[in-house]
Amino acid sequence: MSREHGPVDPGRLLTALGIEGRVLAEAVHAAPLEAPVPACPGWSLGEVARHVGSVYRLVRRRLADGRTPEDWQRDPEPGRPLHEFLETGLAELLDELAAHEPQERADTWWPADPTYGFWRRRMLHETLIHRVDVEQASGADPRGVPDDLAIDGIDEALTLWFGHKLPMLGLTGTKAGSVGVRTGAHSWIARAGPETTEAWRCSAEEAEAADDVVTAKPAQVYLWLWGRASLTSVTVRGVHDQAAQLWALLRLATR
Template sequence: MPDTPGTPGQALLEHGRLLDVLGIEGELLNETAHAIAPETPVPTCPGWTASEVVRHVGSVYRMTLSWLEHGRRPRHWQRDPAPGESVHEYLSEGRARLVGALARHDPAETAATWWPADRTYGFWRRRMAHETTIHRADLQMAAGSELTEIADDLAIDGVDEVLALWFGQRLPMLGLAGTRASSVAVRAGDQFWLVTAGAEETTAWRCSEREVLRADAVVSGRPAQVYLWLWGRAAPGSVIVEDGDDDAVGQMWALLRLATR
């Protein structure tokens, strides 16, 4: 069994902080969207414009609200602005409603989610904080503006979320797996993860430094860079691939692109 510090699947960041991040990052996203032309291409979201990114985030907020209201995966929700409503208003109104709904409930309170490891309101605080942060970065990169700093603790929680939720949970849900058995250790700050892929298993868990020795390769870097790289928002050279199996790292990265698309 893995030597797994902490509770698997649970946030590493305090839930009040995650709710604050959702509000702050949402404002930054909207400010950036106001500053660039709606038709500006967003290279990190191929085929999307700035306006489409804003619409997407507003839609995800409403999808989340439907999860919380109806207690199940929604089939229908307001996916686009109402007639006469701008995408900026659509985003702001959705964020305000979502922050209000999440703030009214203790993060430990039971809520419907798509992750068996966390069936709580806290899951949605975390998920929406990172959804918003990543898409804020998308718009800032599309605008060619300076990227607002992502704090180390937020980035480390984001690394944990993308590995545990998207790699370890989403890939098996989609029926996707690697073509060869391999393992990669990921290091960000003082936290470590072990990621395995292959026909037999697809897993990711927090691990001890000792367990890193089991990996075929090690990826490390500043927390924000590892976070953005795992989400496909940073160049390969932004992280360090220590001596090991480059193909194992390539497989992990490619599988994450399938999981997070």
């Protein structure tokens, strides 16, 4: 059975994916491809663009075939610019996603949500985070992150990457404790330690009772959780150990 939908309607996620994908392609077209990406050590702006364009094709093939393909396009054709590689991959992925209802069953890597809706959300945040990477690498003025998409991305970072990907990789924290994450009217708990790695949506009161409590505007929390903002970009109440551990564990989950 699929998990309940996240904070944002699946139709909004698909529309936002189209918008963010086009913005990303435009930013890549205007930027120096050799520029280093601060949040992805060792990667250039061009490598980020190549990665996203490749993932678009991988996911479309996975959805069409019902399994992860062994053979899929990882680079543009010779002489084809990277922004066109992004635009073509995005268009094909959008067509595949739009042809299916979000609750329709699909092959995913999260047993809690084997639906097309999973990929609407996953590919939006893949695109949005790497759009931020391109802006940071090129020095372009940041376009910002809408509050509703930031809240959805916070939920994905905590429930999918922290609560599922870390256990799947066998990675745990060193010190048991909890972090409450609060922004706007939304709250979460993330609990980590040698025995447990889990996260869930909760009440404001439950979040406030955690060992550390992280608060900031939605976009700030979103970028902080995804490693695109520094540890000091959010407000932390408590001893700070658990918030720092959460931030470090998410770097391992999303690298």
